[in-house]
Amino acid sequence: MSNPKRSEVASNDTWDLMSLFPSDEAWQAALPEFESCIEGFSQFVGKLGQSPEQLAACLDHDVKTDRIAERIGTYAFLKTAEDQGNSKYQGFAARYQNLASKAGQAASFIRPEILAIPDETMSKWLSQPVLAPYRLVIERIHRYRAHTLSQSEERLLAMQSEMAQTASKTFRQLNDADLKFGLLEDEEGSQIELTNASFAALLQSPKREVRQKAFHQYYSQFSAHENTLAATLAGSVHADVYYAKARNYPSALESSLFADNVPVAVYDNLIAAVRNHLPAVHAYFDMRRRKMKLDKIHHYDTYVPILAESKTHRGWDQAVGIVMESLRPLGQEYCKVLEGGLRGRWCDRYPNAGKQSGAFSCGSFEADPYILMNYKTDVLNDVFTLTHEAGHSMHSYYSARNQPFQYYNYTIFVAEVASTFNEQLLARTLIERASNPQEKASIINHEIDSIRATIVRQTMFAEFEKKIHAMAEAGEPLTVESIKSTYGRLLRDYFGPDFVIDQELELECFRIPHFYRAFYVYKYATGLSAAIALSQRVLEGGQSELKDYLGFLQAGCSKDPLDLLRDAGVDMTSPQPVETALERLSQLVKQLDALV
Numbered sequence: 001m002s003n004p005k006r007s008e009v010a011s012n013d014t015w016d017l018m019s020l021f022p023s024d025e026a027w028q029a030a031l032p033e034f035e036s037c038i039e040g041f042s043q044f045v046g047k048l049g050q051s052p053e054q055l056a057a058c059l060d061h062d063v064k065t066d067r068i069a070e071r072i073g074t075y076a077f078l079k080t081a082e083d084q085g086n087s088k089y090q091g092f093a094a095r096y097q098n099l100a101s102k103a104g105q106a107a108s109f110i111r112p113e114i115l116a117i118p119d120e121t122m123s124k125w126l127s128q129p130v131l132a133p134y135r136l137v138i139e140r141i142h143r144y145r146a147h148t149l150s151q152s153e154e155r156l157l158a159m160q161s162e163m164a165q166t167a168s169k170t171f172r173q174l175n176d177a178d179l180k181f182g183l184l185e186d187e188e189g190s191q192i193e194l195t196n197a198s199f200a201a202l203l204q205s206p207k208r209e210v211r212q213k214a215f216h217q218y219y220s221q222f223s224a225h226e227n228t229l230a231a232t233l234a235g236s237v238h239a240d241v242y243y244a245k246a247r248n249y250p251s252a253l254e255s256s257l258f259a260d261n262v263p264v265a266v267y268d269n270l271i272a273a274v275r276n277h278l279p280a281v282h283a284y285f286d287m288r289r290r291k292m293k294l295d296k297i298h299h300y301d302t303y304v305p306i307l308a309e310s311k312t313h314r315g316w317d318q319a320v321g322i323v324m325e326s327l328r329p330l331g332q333e334y335c336k337v338l339e340g341g342l343r344g345r346w347c348d349r350y351p352n353a354g355k356q357s358g359a360f361s362c363g364s365f366e367a368d369p370y371i372l373m374n375y376k377t378d379v380l381n382d383v384f385t386l387t388h389e390a391g392h393s394m395h396s397y398y399s400a401r402n403q404p405f406q407y408y409n410y411t412i413f414v415a416e417v418a419s420t421f422n423e424q425l426l427a428r429t430l431i432e433r434a435s436n437p438q439e440k441a442s443i444i445n446h447e448i449d450s451i452r453a454t455i456v457r458q459t460m461f462a463e464f465e466k467k468i469h470a471m472a473e474a475g476e477p478l479t480v481e482s483i484k485s486t487y488g489r490l491l492r493d494y495f496g497p498d499f500v501i502d503q504e505l506e507l508e509c510f511r512i513p514h515f516y517r518a519f520y521v522y523k524y525a526t527g528l529s530a531a532i533a534l535s536q537r538v539l540e541g542g543q544s545e546l547k548d549y550l551g552f553l554q555a556g557c558s559k560d561p562l563d564l565l566r567d568a569g570v571d572m573t574s575p576q577p578v579e580t581a582l583e584r585l586s587q588l589v590k591q592l593d594a595l596v
Contacts, residue, residue, distance in 0.1 A: 033070055037103075065404065082356075086178045167233070219505075237252075271466075281495075331550070373385065373386060391420070411557055455578070
């Protein structure tokens, strides 16, 4: 059946954007105020070093402008997501982008003028009450002083920004548009086109011949283009190394970690802790091999469920009920607010023609924290997706109501904690509620694969990024063979001695888009590790532990990420949270082995 048109969807199944703007006309009426704010920056240019009062006035104006921009931009984005073919809202988004670009240009003087204020002067100013609301903002800007160049040098670096994206753009064009993988017959005998999207689905086929054929056919294209792909990846790595050196960072890794004030030890502890627990991962792969009755296990055997998931119909209200039951440990207020939003109109629930695929949470300072879903009643993973996005939304809800605008928007480093925390509670509830061993085993299998994909796999990626950047920094050539052999050694370590590493799998390093945004993937692993540790702490603790966690949700970015998590009860500078998460993996593997 085809998806309904947007106009045919029942209003109760869509989000209500009234908390942003009551109508399109109200949105359009807000544009002149935004434009006026953009023009208002001119009164502050060249004057920030005159007095703390002048600096505070400029920062007040910047916050006012950003608050208006956030409402306008969020409304345009959400309306575009409803139906990406709607030209009216494409126009809304384009108008916003144009104004946002002008605002960025108009406010571009703020950072360099703050950095130009001498340290001694700024130290005195920060003791003044007028700058108290912006003390942390200013201190964070001043952290970059040692890594900020002269005006002419900064101009040259800025002029290179588009050129620096060449490697990433080339990869995306090749990967998303130019590579053609041909047709493939699925388990039902239907001819389907093999694409990046369908490849993931085909690896979950219950028919091994389909998985195997998809794997080899897919990677044959990467083999045919491996020299180009190696050159683009090397180009991206060399750009990272160049900008780190230009800005006086000791390494590309330290440059990337600087924004979150995360020491290299956190990155290294993650890798070391995962490596220490690789025997449990290897045991899981061997158990998977045995339960699937395979002589040898290959990579294309690791995504299909060991047990076929029993089809269960869960309507929206039933899914919300299961989610809310699992979240009871978070207290009455949390549950009352969230249930009101999920049963009300925070969510755009079901697919419609032209709607953006996937799911997301879109929180903002002054409006409801909206959720886009494409909910399917017979897919268990969609229930996990719902509680995941609800975790993000409640993080936004609490932060916006407990922090000023400049400190409410939490960083990527902590973003995945609240969402995967909710998933942990849901998994435990579903395991406890399972009506038969097969259902219980299916949920445990889902949980194992989630930890493996998010902690183990992403850590392997993180270690690969560290190694190839270190090679570039040491002057070692990044060639097809050097990159593949580096990745191949990691594959053998992480998958174990009894796992068959097909030659094509070494090409996987050439198809991961995250490698063009270096040193980002480790945050997935640290986020889930923190969530598992915190969820156990809340479930096994009392009101004090719950208060610590809710305090984390309320804190936004009012402290550095590691300090926020430490206040919540987990120290990410220690390997213990990762150890806790991987001990959970070991327990689940043993439970699953006993069930199937």
